[in-house]
Amino acid sequence: MLLSLAVIFLCGMGMGAIFRRLNLPQLLGMLLTGILLGPYALNLLDGSILSISADLRQIALIIILTRAGLNLDVADLKKVGRAAVLMCFVPASFEILGMLALAPRILGISLLDAAIMGTVVGAVSPAVIVPKMLKLMDERYGTRESIPQLIMAGASVDDVFVIVLFTSFTGLAQGGTASALDLMRIPTSIVLGLAAGAVCGLLLALAFRKIHMRDSAKVIIILSISFLLVTLEHSLSGALGFSGLLAVMGMGIALQRRRGEVAARLSAKYSKLWVAAELLLFVLVGATVDVGYALASGGAAVLLIFGVLVFRMAGVFLCLLGTSLDRGERLFCMIAYMPKATVQAAIGAIPLSMGLACGQIVLTVAVLSILITAPLGSFLIERTYKKLLKPQ
Template identity: 60%
Template sequence: MLTSIAIILLFGLLVGWIFSKMKLPSLLGMIIVGIVLSPHCLNLVDDSILTISGDLRQIALVIILTRAGLSLNFSDLKKVGRPAILMCFVPACIEMMGTIIFAPLLLGVSILDAAIIGSVIAAVSPAVVVPRMIKLIEDGYGTDKSIPQLILAGASVDDVFVIVVFTALTTLASTGEVSAISFIQIPTSILLGVLLGGAVGTILVWFFRRFHIRDSVKVLIILSVSFLLLELQNRLEGIVPVSGLLAIMSMGIIINQKYDVLAKRLSVKYNKLWLGAEIFLFVLVGIAVDLKYALAAGVVVILLVILALVFRMMGVAVSLVKTKLNKKERLFCMVAYTPKATVQAALGTVPLAMGLSCGEIVLTVAVISILITAPFGAICVDNSYKKLLSK
C-alpha cells in the first residue's frame, strides 16, 4: 500500500505540475495518471488502495466542502436568494430531460434506462467546482453579485438531489416499484443536513471560544466531527434521510458567521490539506475509469454527453432569469456548472453491480462524461473568469 501511495502522490504531483505549465488544469493530468495506473491499464496500484478508494475520495470531499463552508458568508447566501435554490435542481432536471429525449434515439435504450443514465451524469462535481469558486472569492472576482457563492451553494445541493433521484430510479428498475417517500427524502435530507451542521457548528464555536487550543488541533477536531457526520448519515440510511456532506458545509458556514477570525485561520490550514487530498481525489477518479468502455463507446455516446451538457447549460440560463447578472456573467455560470467527476465515478458502476440491463451503457456514458466535462469545465473557468467577471 505504501508503494502505491508514493506512486499516486509523486506521479500526481509531477503530471499535475506539467499540465499546469501547459496552461491546462492540473486535475486533468491527475485523472490521466489514475487511468494509466489503474487495473485496466498498467495495474500499478495495490488492491488495498482500490478497496478503500471510495473512503479516500470522500475524505477529500470533506476537506474541500469544509473549506467551502469556511469561505461562505451567510449574508452573501441570503443575498443570492431564489437563483441559488433553482440552481440546486433545475439544471439537473433539464439535463435529465435532455437525456430521456436523446438516449433512446441514439442508444436504443428504454425511457427508464435513459432516465437512469441521465441521473448518473446530471450531478455537477464539487471537487472541480468548489476549489475554483473559493479562489474567485479570495481574489474578489464576481463577489459583488455573489456569483461564486451562488455556484458553490447550488453545486453542493445538486449532488444530494441527483443521488436521491438515481436511487429511486434504480430501485424502480430492479423491483418495479417506487414510492413517493423516495422523493420526499430530497427536501428532508437537505433540511436536516443544514440544521444538523448548524447545530454542530454552534457547539464547536462555543467550545473553541471557551478552550484555547492550537489551530492544528481544531482542524483535527473538525475533521473528526465531519467523519462522524458522514457515519451518522450512513447509520440513519433507511430511517431518517440526512445529508452528511451538506451538514459539513453548513458547519463551516456557521463557524465563519459566528467566529470569522478563526474561520480565516482554519481556511489556511485546510488549503494545505487540499494539496494532498486533491491528488488522491482525482487520481482515484481516474483509477475508477475503464478506458475499455470509453473506447468502445463510439461517437453516439460522445454526442449524447454533449447534448446533455447543452441542456444543462440551458437549465442554468433558466435559473438565472430575472437576475441582475449580465450576459458575460450568465455565460460564466453556465460553463462553471458543467464539470462532472466524483459522483459519476461513484455511481457509474452501481447499475452494473445491481445486474441491471443498462449497467454497461450507464458506466460507458459516466466514463465519457468525466473525460469530456471535467477538463472542459475546468479549462473554461480557469481561462474565462478574468474576462467574464468583474473584480
C-alpha cells in the first residue's frame, strides 16, 4: 500500500503540473493518472488501497466540505434567497427529465432504466466545484452577488436529493415498490443533517472558547466528529434520512458564525490537507474508470450526456429568474453546475453489481460523464470567471 500511495502522489502531482503548464485543468491530469495506474490499464495500484478507495474518497469529500462550511456565510446566501433553495433540486430534476426524454430514443432503454441512469448522472461534484468556488471567494470574484456561495450550497444538497431518488428507482427495478416514505428521506436527510451539524458546530465553538488548544488539535477533533457523523448516516434506515456530508458542512457553517477568526485559521489548515486529499480523490476516481466500456459505447452515449447537460443548464437558468444577476453571471452559474465525478464513481457500478439489465450501460454513461464534464467544467470555470463575474 505504501508503494501505491507514493506512486499516486508523485505521478498525480507530476501529471497535474504538466497539464497546468499546458493551460489545462490539473484535475484532468489526476484523472488520467488514475486511469493509467488503475486495474483497467497498467494495474500498478495495490489491491489493498483499491479496497478502501471509497473510504479514502469519502475522507477527501469530508475535508473539502468542511472547508466550504468554514468559508460559507449564511448571510450571503440570504441575499439570493429563493434561488439558493431551487438550485438544490431543480437542475438535477431537469437533468433526470432530460434523460427520460432522450435516453430511450438514443440508447433504446426503458423509462425506468433511463430514470436510474438520470439519477446516477444527475448529481454534480462538490469535490470539483467547491475548490473552484473557494478560489473565486479568495480572489473576490462574484462575491458581491454571492455567486460562489450559491453554487457551493446548491451542489452539496443536490447530491442528497439525487442519491435518495437513485435508491428508490433501483428498488423498483429489483421488483420492489417506491412509497412516499422513501421520498420523505430527502427532506429529513437535509434537515436532520444540517441540524446535527449546527449543534456540533455550536458545541465546538463553545469548547474552543473555554479550552485553549492548538489549531492542529482542533482540526483532529473536527475530523473525528466528521467521521462519526458520516458513520451515523450509514446506520440509519427507513424514512428517517440523515446526510452525514451535509452535517459536516453545517458544522463548519455554525463554527464560522460563532468563531469567525478561529474558522479562518482552521480553513487555512484544511486547505493544506486538501493538497493531499485532492490527489487521492481524483486519482482514485480515475482508477474506477474502465476505458473499455467508454470506447465500446460509441458516440450515442456522448451525445446523450451533452443533451442532458442542456436540460441541466435550463434548470439553472430557471432557478435564477427574478434574481439581480446579469446575463454573464447566469451563464457562469450554468457552466459551474456542470462537473460530475465523485457521485458517479461511487454509485455508477451499483446497478451492474445488483444484476440489473441496465447495469452495463449505466456504468458506461457514468464513466463518460466523468471524463467529459469534470475536465470540461473545470476548464470553462477557469477560463470564464474573470470575464463573466465582477470583482469586488
